[in-house]
Amino acid sequence: MKYQLWHSESESGYTMAPAGDPHRLNPSDARVVFTCEAESFNEALQKRNDFLGWGEHKPFELPYHEPSRVSFDREVAEYRKELERVRVGLLADLETAEIRGDGRSMFVFAQNSDRGVEVYGDNDVVVVELWDMDDESKPEKEVTCASYDDALDVARSWLGG
Numbered sequence: 707m708k709y710q711l712w713h714s715e716s717e718s719g720y721t722m723a724p725a726g727d728p729h730r731l732n733p734s735d736a737r738v739v740f741t742c743e744a745e746s747f748n749e750a751l752q753k754r755n756d757f758l759g760w761g762e763h764k765p766f767e768l769p770y771h772e773p774s775r776v777s778f779d780r781e782v783a784e785y786r787k788e789l790e791r792v793r794v795g796l797l798a799d800l801e802t803a804e805i806r807g808d809g810r811s812m813f814v815f816a817q818n819s820d821r822g823v824e825v826y827g828d829n830d831v832v833v834v835e836l837w838d839m840d841d842e843s844k845p846e847k848e849v850t851c852a853s854y855d856d857a858l859d860v861a862r863s864w865l866g867g
Contacts, residue, residue, distance in 0.1 A: 707725075708742060709742055711739050718843070721736075740753075763848070788827070788854050789805050789825070789826075789827075793805055796861060813826035818865040823861040827838075
């Protein structure tokens with residue numbers, strides 16, 4: 707599968723996405739800075755890290771349990787329902803959690819003190835970007851999860867909830 711790395715100066719960040727999918731943040735200044743072929747999203751993330759000089763991509767390992775399969779062929783309304791469930795789940799521990807973006811470019815953003823998360827769906831996985839808000843140049847780690855429930859657990863753990 708072909709992947710593209712998007713960069714936005716206004717958002718000060720990068721996003722790896724399958725080629726042909728709309729850029730999830732889609733700011734007007736976003737542009738493709740790198741393209742690669744990869745067998746999996748994790749392989750594409752490693753190629754991104756190699757390109758940017760970020761070192762080894764370390765996927766987060768969750769204890770095995772029967773995962774619920776996440777399908778992103780759903781309509782935008784169904785995708786928003788999943789994100790809303792994550793947002794509400796994070797509000798139990800935080801004052802602020804919000805959905806940003808439009809259409810399939812939506813994601814949940816939440817912050818607790820100096821830590822933040824972005825949660826979004828990408829093909830057959832849910833991605834949780836773990837951010838140190840003191841260094842917003844790149845996420846500390848990107849965690850791929852099999853379900854939104856797993857993603858919520860990872861986000862709560864990172865945010866201290």
